[in-house]
Amino acid sequence: MISIINPEQLSTRRQTEKGTARQEKIVKEILAEVKKGGDSALIRYTQTFDGANLQELQVSAEEFDEAYQQVPQSLIDALRQAAQRIRCYHERQKSQSWMVTETEGTVLGQLIRPLTRVGIYVPGGRAAYPSSVLMNAIPAVVAGVEEIVMVTPPGPDNRIYASTLVAAREAGVHQVFKVGGAQAVGALAYGTESIPKVDKVVGPGNIYVAMAKRLVYGQVDIDMVAGPSEIVVVADESANPVYVAADLLSQAEHDSMASAVLLTPSPALAEAVAMELKKQCDRLLRKEIATESIQNYGAICLTGDLEEAVETANRLAPEHLELMVKDPWKWMGRVKNAGALFLGPDSPEPVGDYVAGPNHVLPTNGTARFFSPLGVDDFIKKTSLIAYSHEALCRDAESIITLAEAEGLTAHAESIRVRFKKGEENE
Amino acid sequence: MISIINPEQLSTRRQTEKGTARQEKIVKEILAEVKKGGDSALIRYTQTFDGANLQELQVSAEEFDEAYQQVPQSLIDALRQAAQRIRCYHERQKSQSWMVTETEGTVLGQLIRPLTRVGIYVPGGRAAYPSSVLMNAIPAVVAGVEEIVMVTPPGPDNRIYASTLVAAREAGVHQVFKVGGAQAVGALAYGTESIPKVDKVVGPGNIYVAMAKRLVYGQVDIDMVAGPSEIVVVADESANPVYVAADLLSQAEHDSMASAVLLTPSPALAEAVAMELKKQCDRLLRKEIATESIQNYGAICLTGDLEEAVETANRLAPEHLELMVKDPWKWMGRVKNAGALFLGPDSPEPVGDYVAGPNHVLPTNGTARFFSPLGVDDFIKKTSLIAYSHEALCRDAESIITLAEAEGLTAHAESIRVRFKKGEENE
Numbered sequence: 001m002i003s004i005i006n007p008e009q010l011s012t013r014r015q016t017e018k019g020t021a022r023q024e025k026i027v028k029e030i031l032a033e034v035k036k037g038g039d040s041a042l043i044r045y046t047q048t049f050d051g052a053n054l055q056e057l058q059v060s061a062e063e064f065d066e067a068y069q070q071v072p073q074s075l076i077d078a079l080r081q082a083a084q085r086i087r088c089y090h091e092r093q094k095s096q097s098w099m100v101t102e103t104e105g106t107v108l109g110q111l112i113r114p115l116t117r118v119g120i121y122v123p124g125g126r127a128a129y130p131s132s133v134l135m136n137a138i139p140a141v142v143a144g145v146e147e148i149v150m151v152t153p154p155g156p157d158n159r160i161y162a163s164t165l166v167a168a169r170e171a172g173v174h175q176v177f178k179v180g181g182a183q184a185v186g187a188l189a190y191g192t193e194s195i196p197k198v199d200k201v202v203g204p205g206n207i208y209v210a211m212a213k214r215l216v217y218g219q220v221d222i223d224m225v226a227g228p229s230e231i232v233v234v235a236d237e238s239a240n241p242v243y244v245a246a247d248l249l250s251q252a253e254h255d256s257m258a259s260a261v262l263l264t265p266s267p268a269l270a271e272a273v274a275m276e277l278k279k280q281c282d283r284l285l286r287k288e289i290a291t292e293s294i295q296n297y298g299a300i301c302l303t304g305d306l307e308e309a310v311e312t313a314n315r316l317a318p319e320h321l322e323l324m325v326k327d328p329w330k331w332m333g334r335v336k337n338a339g340a341l342f343l344g345p346d347s348p349e350p351v352g353d354y355v356a357g358p359n360h361v362l363p364t365n366g367t368a369r370f371f372s373p374l375g376v377d378d379f380i381k382k383t384s385l386i387a388y389s390h391e392a393l394c395r396d397a398e399s400i401i402t403l404a405e406a407e408g409l410t411a412h413a414e415s416i417r418v419r420f421k422k423g424e425e426n427e
Numbered sequence: 428m429i430s431i432i433n434p435e436q437l438s439t440r441r442q443t444e445k446g447t448a449r450q451e452k453i454v455k456e457i458l459a460e461v462k463k464g465g466d467s468a469l470i471r472y473t474q475t476f477d478g479a480n481l482q483e484l485q486v487s488a489e490e491f492d493e494a495y496q497q498v499p500q501s502l503i504d505a506l507r508q509a510a511q512r513i514r515c516y517h518e519r520q521k522s523q524s525w526m527v528t529e530t531e532g533t534v535l536g537q538l539i540r541p542l543t544r545v546g547i548y549v550p551g552g553r554a555a556y557p558s559s560v561l562m563n564a565i566p567a568v569v570a571g572v573e574e575i576v577m578v579t580p581p582g583p584d585n586r587i588y589a590s591t592l593v594a595a596r597e598a599g600v601h602q603v604f605k606v607g608g609a610q611a612v613g614a615l616a617y618g619t620e621s622i623p624k625v626d627k628v629v630g631p632g633n634i635y636v637a638m639a640k641r642l643v644y645g646q647v648d649i650d651m652v653a654g655p656s657e658i659v660v661v662a663d664e665s666a667n668p669v670y671v672a673a674d675l676l677s678q679a680e681h682d683s684m685a686s687a688v689l690l691t692p693s694p695a696l697a698e699a700v701a702m703e704l705k706k707q708c709d710r711l712l713r714k715e716i717a718t719e720s721i722q723n724y725g726a727i728c729l730t731g732d733l734e735e736a737v738e739t740a741n742r743l744a745p746e747h748l749e750l751m752v753k754d755p756w757k758w759m760g761r762v763k764n765a766g767a768l769f770l771g772p773d774s775p776e777p778v779g780d781y782v783a784g785p786n787h788v789l790p791t792n793g794t795a796r797f798f799s800p801l802g803v804d805d806f807i808k809k810t811s812l813i814a815y816s817h818e819a820l821c822r823d824a825e826s827i828i829t830l831a832e833a834e835g836l837t838a839h840a841e842s843i844r845v846r847f848k849k850g851e852e853n854e
Binding site: 074075077078079081082089092093095098100106107108110111113115116126127128129130131163199200218220221225242243246247249250252253254280283284285286290328329332335336337338339340341342343344345346347348349350351352353354355356357358359362363365367368369370371372373375377380381382383384385386387388389390392393396398399400402403404406407408409410411412413414415416418419421 | 501502504505506508509516519520522525527533534535537538540542543553554555556557558590626627645647648652669670673674676677679680681707710711712713717755756759762763764765766767768769770771772773774775776777778779780781782783784785786789790792794795796797798799800802804807808809810811812813814815816817819820823825826827829830831833834835836837838839840841842843845846848
């Protein structure tokens with residue numbers, strides 16, 4: 001199932017789907033139609049693509065009530081516990097506006113304010129992922145966003161997954177609309193009769209959704225483009241191969257493009273994990289997907305020492321990095337690039353997917369080199385504040401004029417000079 | 428030159444240049460050639476596009492020394508003063524890594540680390556803008572970026588503007604390379620023999636540079652796409668029309684696409700500013716550009732009251748917003764969307780361009796609704812930290828398993844279960 005390789009044999013990047021020119025043409029057409037036709041275009045596309053026959057795009061209060069009836073209480077409780085912990089963690093991410101005063105009377109500062117309106121895309125498809133609803137919506141709620149709008153495609157029965165609706169309500173989403181695909185992204189970017197125009201669109205989707213987001217970028221902000229899931233486990237001989245294999249498989253089951261890599265200096269652990277992978281894989285519901293992903297993008301990689309293992313992890317810059325080594329805290333400082341870092345044997349990656357509190361929307365495909373987990377900062381904007389005093393302007397006038405004139409910008413210089421001119425011209 | 432209009436007549440968005448399919452083909456070809464050919468491709472393109480004949484891409488220590496000889500001491504002093512103030516402001520933007528411990532022994536946190544390498548694009552062209560070098564590089568220096576690389580096209584004399592080099596040195600740039608255009612962006616994204624591969628590319632450029640940045644996005648991070656400059660002045664009858672006109676012109680002179688808008692409830696001020704604009708414009712070096720920009724995108728807009736003026740400013744979400752009103756602090760809280768906010772008569776916008784300290788790289792074209800000024804946060808990345816204890820895993824196991832199974836992810840559930848299994852399988 002898996003062979004043991006050297007660090008040099010690891011490839012660091014997978015191809016990401018960019019979409020074809022034909023798909024782009026379709027998406028552009030959909031966006032233009034939504035801009036022009038509003039709700040009626042949305043209803044038409046939802047009929048065509050989702051087979052749903054809608055009178056009303058917005059999910060009603062009754063539908064929410066029904067959803068709560070349908071979802072088992074144990075799942076509602078679990079979602080509530082998760083929501084509470086996610087809120088708690090993200091509360092700590094909040095930054096405050098700040099100011100600083102100078103002796104000349106100048107005040108400088110940075111104002112931090114929430115975005116006004118945010119749209120969250122939630123994919124439809126074969127399964128519901130209520131945890132993703134929590135992870136995308138709660139940072140926006142904590143940031144103080146006034147209006148959080150969710151869009152998600154209905155099934156042919158005109159309905160949304162009950163667990164998706166419960167998660168939306170628990171997270172604090174204000175309105176949910178039954179529309180998906182590029183048309184949903186267009187609705188959020190331009191606004192329609194029933195869907196308000198937002199400032200930012202977040203959430204994963206298929207290639208049409210991703211393309212639509214890229215095309216409306218600038219009109220609204222978007223989140224990073226998420227790729228297939230990844231896990232790297234750095235482990236030494238102290239690690240339990242059963243745990244390591246289980247954690248690798250937990251990512252491999254996501255999809256056949258997912259990547260699960262073990263980096264270890266221990267040949268014994270490498271062998272044991274290889275055997276465990278085979279054994280545990282047979283027990284999985286998603287056995288085919290996990291097997292394919294392990295075969296295509298999985299690897300057990302033998303390194304010279306732990307240092308090389310950590311260095312290799314930095315080169316991979318994985319979405320999830322587990323350190324299952326004797327003293328993980330000692331190695332934490334060596335980790336440069338990872339979306340989320342899991343320390344020790346009791347921190348399997350799924351803890352972070354659901355209830356630990358940190359966000360599970362993380363940079364993939366090596367982008368942890370420069371991207372960060374989704375968080376409160378993604379739902380705020382900053383404004384610089386400058387309130388100069390006349391004394392401070394006096395102090396700095398010469399420098400400003402020198403710099404402006406060196407750059408050939410005489411009107412910049414003039415705007416300073418007029419403030420020091422005496423006489424009728426100025427009063 | 429300018430007519431007085433109503434808020435409804437204001438258009439909130441200007442077209443931004445997206446580039447043609449032909450230009451995109453050229454840029455893609457250049458990127459591919461740079462990826463393949465490295466330095467030799469860069470030298471070839473620099474010959475073709477810039478007319479420069481380079482042996483060596485990197486600016487030498489001697490060239491830096493010469494630059495300091497050529498630049499007037501007054502300009503060096505002004506750049507130093509500006510650099511010091513910009514550093515001081517940005518130091519306050521730094522966030523710290525944080526951790527929180529729970530009674531069960533769990534540690535959660537967020538690690539904040541600087542990007543490893545950053546590339547700064549500095550345009551060539553008719554004039555040097557050393558202040559932009561400071562504004563792009565200093566936040567990276569303050570963030571703690573290990574290696575800051577600057578690229579800028581040389582003139583046909585194989586040289587870079589002396590003031591650009593002085594600003595680079597004063598800001599703390601580590602290496603400067605003589606290459607511009609799409610080829611420079613490619614070099615930063617892929618790395619060549621002499622130019623290191625970076626994690627992020629920032630800085631303004633022409634349409635080819637902007638397209639190249641868009642195409643390498645994901646491979647590296649990029650900054651927002653900056654549009655033409657904008658200023659909105661909200662003023663009441665207390666404002667000095669000479670100041671207002673001078674500040675409007677200070678943005679209008681940037682380029683013919685720049686936008687300068689006065690919003691005021693005072694007809695007297697509106698009239699006076701219209702007259703002043705005409706008068707002051709005649710004195711400017713860049714009179715033609717300023718006139719064209721005022722005619723195309725300038726406006727004096729009469730509002731019902733100050734409240735409507737501020738509301739209109741929020742709708743425009745301008746790059747720069749000046750509040751020249753009797754009590755600007757009272758109105759600050761009403762401002763929702765602005766890149767930088769200037770309070771009172773002694774805070775003309777050029778103060779913020781050069782020496783106040785806040786960054787002059789700001790969101791344009793209505794994007795202050797969701798984008799922020801360039802800052803230290805643009806040069807860091809975050810990693811979530813999860814270190815669960817066995818007790819905490821016990822506490823949360825049921826919720827995790829419930830959620831994972833509700834999402835059909837049984838391997839996720841298994842990774843928790845294996846940690847509670849007894850017997851030979853596990854030891």
